[in-house]
């Protein structure tokens with residue numbers, strides 16, 4: 001059986017990368033930006049950047065962290081671009097997104113998902129890195145360029161805020177006459 | 178480790194596994210209960226965050242990359258052509274566009290087009306009939322009958338100066354690439370072999386079908402199926 005001559009190793013390496021990581025990159029992007037379409041764009045930008053810089057990736061085991069880093073930077077760049085005057089709009093978009101009747105995303109735990117999207121980025125980002133990316137406090141600190149102690153505090157507060165939001169919601173709903 | 182330190186660590190990193198952390202948990206019932214609650218919350222959090230990615234995300238990402246590559250190559254090609262033209266080689270442009278020898282340039286372009294779609298050759302999942310029909314409709318072509326069931330890739334990409342529908346089918350574990358060139362009818366049937374590919378060029382309706390495979394035995398079946406789909410059963414029956 002002839003070997004197809006043009007399926008080069010770089011293309012094959014990239015394809016493996018995409019198949020292995022696009023799902024979890026999407027999840028990470030979704031919780032960073034809170035919008036399905038934007039999340040897909042972010043993943044696409046991330047992977048195109050990865051394709052162009054594939055030579056910088058020395059070992060396959062480092063791929064995941066490398067992709068997360070690119071995605072975080074892409075998200076930050078996007079935020080810089082749309083930042084002025086977009087803060088209030090962002091909230092509206094989040095609300096619209098949540099209201100969008102998608103049974104999968106509305107799921108059984110819509111409260112927690114909503115609370116997650118309402119979490120300020122400085123708490124949300126390290127929490128996502130820990131819960132979705134499996135980063136240790138030290139790794140998050142290195143990635144974000146802050147001290148490990150500060151990361152610990154952010155992670156603690158992040159969970160505290162989520163739990164507060166959940167108990168507030170259950171109080172308001174159960175407290176109704 | 179005391180209770181305060183344990184609770185701080187637990188709130189920030191519930192999956193923490195250091196020996197002194199675990200030792201305190203096992204020695205202190207109140208902290209053990211807090212630990213159990215924290216684990217429960219982590220499971221709930223992980224479930225809530227597990228949004229399903231959109232269907233065929235990886236394929237779409239690979240398509241985006243291939244498109245980007247193709248654009249980059251076209252820019253490169255256009256620069257080359259502009260250079261040739263400005264150097265007084267306008268006839269080079271004319272030849273490239275196929276005014277002199279249609280078959281030759283179509284063969285060359287079809288084969289040259291393949292590397293950008295290399296990933297598509299590895300796709301195994303058949304795509305829905307509606308997606309295939311849409312690929313043709315995007316090029317202003319309506320299929321007369323159902324397309325073959327084993328199409329795994331469709332894209333309405335340009336091949337050189339030609340407007341085409343590019344398809345990949347999987348036959349017996351091997352990819353067969355079909356490029357239907359819209360609005361450009363080749364004068365005659367033609368077979369070729371180039372860069373490890375066997376190809377056949379067939380005038381079909383108002384266009385030209387180029388089928389390519391590593392195994393030449395797969396070509397006639399592919400042509401028959403697409404003739405049926407493009408011409409419809411009655412017309413292709415007369416031709417066969």
Ligand SMILES: [Zn+2]
Nearest residue numbers: 179180205208
């Ligand atoms: Zn204790």
